[in-house]
Amino acid sequence: MLHYLRIWLATARYSIVRTLMFRGDFIIWSLVELLWMTVNLLLISVIYEHTKSIAGWSKYEMVLLVGTSMLIQRFLMGFFWSSIFEMGRNIRTGYFDFFLAQPGNVMFMATTRKLDPDGILNSFVAGAVVIYATHKLGLHPGVGDVALYLCMVLSGLVVHYSILVLSIAIAFWLTSAQGIEGSYFTLTEFSRLPKEAFKGVVTRVLFVWLLPVVVISNAPARLLLPRYGFDWKWAGALLVFAAAWFALAVFVFHRGLRRYSSASS
Amino acid sequence: MVAALNKYRHAFLVGLQSNLVYRMNFAVRGFFSLFHLTVVFILWGAAFAGSTNIGGFDFAQTLTYFVTLLVLQFFIGAFNEDYQISEEIRNGLINQFLLKPINYFAYRFSIYLAARLVSGALIFLPLLVAWPILGGYLTFPHEWWRLALGLPAIMMSALIQFSIAYCFGMLTFWFLEIQGFVILSMAVETVLGGQMFPLDLMPAWIFNIAKFLPFFYQMYFPGAILSGRINEPAQIIQGLGIQLCWVLALLALNQLLWVRGLRRHTAVGG
Structure with missing residues (x-):
């Protein structure tokens, strides 16, 4: 475990040095993420100019939900996004060999190679949005609530990570996983909606339970709202989803690894 | 004149063929936009x-607006033209155009038109699939003048869309x-093109400022004419005037960036 922590710290050091070399790039990408987060908040703000509730959720409850969804997404962007996407390209070009020769689990080495400090920086902004929303709602979550909230956010991160690894692992079979990026972003749009808004059976089964993007963001947000509070069903569902999706990702990744035949694979 | 146009007709036909090769990609992208429409529908x-x-x-009117915008996006939106131009500059592929009697902007615009013809036609596939659910909600206004004023607005929107992408492509000379x-x-x-929400829902003072920005005319303006969010012909004609000004300004900016960029460009190799 300590061995992996040391590897990860070396990776983090490398990523920070790299960022310091390309400072302009870092500023531009930080702005990009910041602007996209603003766009999502703007949408909420405009809709609530004309209505009082969306599926029973008030304006700042929605801000809390969107903030939570953004927080999970920023963590994903900051810690895993670049590595996982490069993995798809590396499988195609054969550069993936590099990870096979490294001193550690291949999935760990390949998916944690690069950190994006702009994503990590913006996770503070997303966190600030969540804090602002709780303040506006007059909520005073205790230490236990905050710890549970963070656990749920981390569980959500595990699910997102696993779905992304699974999507990119397709490259082991198809050699190309291009176009996944766009579809992933479409999927995250659903995570900014309250579960109560899903009225149809098909959308509910598909986006709430089969691809649990809605549960991931709704569960931690509901925990902080007094009218919902802590619910074992939601917390349990989230843990089961995280364990199941991660196990599936590990299984599929290692099955795919067997098919990997280096360059021109 | 005819000979000059003939060059670009050939560029258009080649563009059409190469984009037809990627018809599956466009179709898949179209089907993925159904997910976006689902989010719009639910939210x-x-x-x-x-x-x-x-x-x-x-x-129903709001959903009609979003569907109109989706169709417009596949017919006139600049998908990856900026990246294509950027790649051609970075890899030195534009060198060949400097030696030939061909206008690079017109050449790229011909290919853009061909690409959008293919993607535009293919967006009807997913819409056809969604028709049993969507059909009942669409309520387009019937006035004939909307089409007469909407078509020039769409054409100028296409020019604005492409020009902005072209400007970003030109930035490769510097970055x-x-x-x-x-x-x-x-x-x-x-946001300012109206894809996130209809611009008329913004506070009046922001909406009034947005009217003078080019983004307003990229997508929202033709979309609002066709879906009935703008109802005064006089207001539309005034909008067409502002849109024309932006088209001319962006074309001038394109030319300026091209001339200035070429001064920095170094063509290496044969």
């Missing part, structure tokens, strides 16, 4: 549950990597 459906009209329009700029601008265009 706005929930918002309308609390009030029968938002900004003076009902749910090696333009992806950050493009995505940054995409966020602004998504």
Whole structure:
């Protein structure tokens, strides 16, 4: 475990040095993420100019939900996004060999190679949005609530990570996983909606339970709202989803690894 | 004149063929936009549950607006033209155009038109699939003048869309990597172009400022004419005038960036 922590710290050091070399790039990408987060908040703000509730959720409850969804997404962007996407390209070009020769689990080495400090920086902004929303709602979550909230956010991160690894692992079979990026972003749009808004059976089964993007963001947000509070069903569902999706990702990744035949694979 | 146009006709036909090769990609992208429409349907459906009209329009009219915008996006939106131009500059592929009697802007615009013809035609496939659910909600106004005024607006919107992408492509003369700029601008265009929400729902003073920005005429303006969010012909004609000014200004900017950029360009090799 300590061995992996040391590897990860070396990776983090490398990523920070790299960022310091390309400072302009870092500023531009930080702005990009910041602007996209603003766009999502703007949408909420405009809709609530004309209505009082969306599926029973008030304006700042929605801000809390969107903030939570953004927080999970920023963590994903900051810690895993670049590595996982490069993995798809590396499988195609054969550069993936590099990870096979490294001193550690291949999935760990390949998916944690690069950190994006702009994503990590913006996770503070997303966190600030969540804090602002709780303040506006007059909520005073205790230490236990905050710890549970963070656990749920981390569980959500595990699910997102696993779905992304699974999507990119397709490259082991198809050699190309291009176009996944766009579809992933479409999927995250659903995570900014309250579960109560899903009225149809098909959308509910598909986006709430089969691809649990809605549960991931709704569960931690509901925990902080007094009218919902802590619910074992939601917390349990989230843990089961995280364990199941991660196990599936590990299984599929290692099955795919067997098919990997280096360059021109 | 005919000979000159003939060159670009051939560029258009070649563009058509090469884009037909990628028809599956466009079709898949089209089907993925159904997910976006599902989000729009769920979010706005929930918002309308609390009030029968938002900004003076009902749910069906709002959904019609978003569907119109989706179709327009596949017909006139600049997908990856900025990256293509950027790649041609970075790899030195534009060198060949400097030696030939061909206008690079007109050449790229011909290919853009061909690409949008293919993607535009293919967006009807997913819409056809969604028709059993969507069909009942679409309520397009019937006035003939909307088409007469909407078509020139669409054509000028296409020019604005392409010109903005072309400008970003030209930035490659100065910056090696333009992806950050493009995505940054995409966020602004998504909001001020009306793709996130109908612009008329914004506070009046912001809406009035937005009317003078080029983004307003990229997508919202033709979309609002066709879906009935703008109802005064006089207002539309005034809008067409502002849109024309932006077209001319962007064309001039394109030319300026091209001339200035070429001064910095170094053509290496044969």
